[in-house]
Amino acid sequence: MSKKEIKTNAMRILDRMKISYTYETYECDEFTDGIQVADKLNLDHRQVFKTLVTTGKTGNHYVFVIPIEDEIDFKKAAKAVGEKSLEMLHLKDLTKVTGYVRGGCTSIGMKKSFPTVIQESARDFDEIYVSGGKLGMQIKLAPADLKKAANAEFGDVIRG
Numbered sequence: 047m048s049k050k051e052i053k054t055n056a057m058r059i060l061d062r063m064k065i066s067y068t069y070e071t072y073e074c075d076e077f078t079d080g081i082q083v084a085d086k087l088n089l090d091h092r093q094v095f096k097t098l099v100t101t102g103k104t105g106n107h108y109v110f111v112i113p114i115e116d117e118i119d120f121k122k123a124a125k126a127v128g129e130k131s132l133e134m135l136h137l138k139d140l141t142k143v144t145g146y147v148r149g150g151c152t153s154i155g156m157k158k159s160f161p162t163v164i165q166e167s168a169r170d171f172d173e174i175y176v177s178g179g180k181l182g183m184q185i186k187l188a189p190a191d192l193k194k195a196a197n198a199e200f201g202d203v204i205r206g
Contacts, residue, residue, distance in 0.1 A: 054179030055145070056154040056195075060187070064148075065195055067187040069176075074182035078149055080114030082184065087184060091115050093183070094175045095168065097151045099144060099160070102129035107164040108145055109153050111192070116165070116204040118131060123203040126163050148179040153196035162198035169200060 052071075053061075063127040072086045074187040083096040091114055098110045098118055098178050108127045110118055124132045141147055145157040153162045153176070168174050176192060193200065 056179035099135040101133040126201040152177040
């Protein structure tokens with residue numbers, strides 16, 4: 047008897063959109079940062095992206111998908127989404143706002159569709175890795191496919 051394949055909401059959305067992806071799972075009971083995940087799966091750090099959720103001065107939420115070793119530049123990010131300023135969404139509100147837990151948050155299939163910006167360096171790769179929608183899972187897909195699935199734009203939103 048075959049083992050039942052685990053599908054997250056993000057994966058079901060990709061399937062529905064007929065977007066090609068693969069996924070990797072790893073042992074994980076609690077939040078692990080992206081660098082530890084990349085090391086666990088032996089992945090190039092430049093190809094692994096984290097999903098950050100912010101709140102603007104207006105109270106609207108915005109999603110940014112950036113390389114795991116980089117930090118968001120709040121000024122650039124605010125400008126990219128037309129806000130005066132941004133701050134990180136409080137961790138206690140993450141699940142309520144997105145439907146995902148810390149470490150399993152992905153820009154695909156959040157409770158609501160939020161304006162999303164993917165760091166433009168993602169386009170340097172044929173494929174990138176993002177959280178699969180739950181702890182212990184990474185999805186590998188083409189940056190253009192992530193853009194389509196998350197209804198996102200590319201932009202420069204990191205420090206440096």
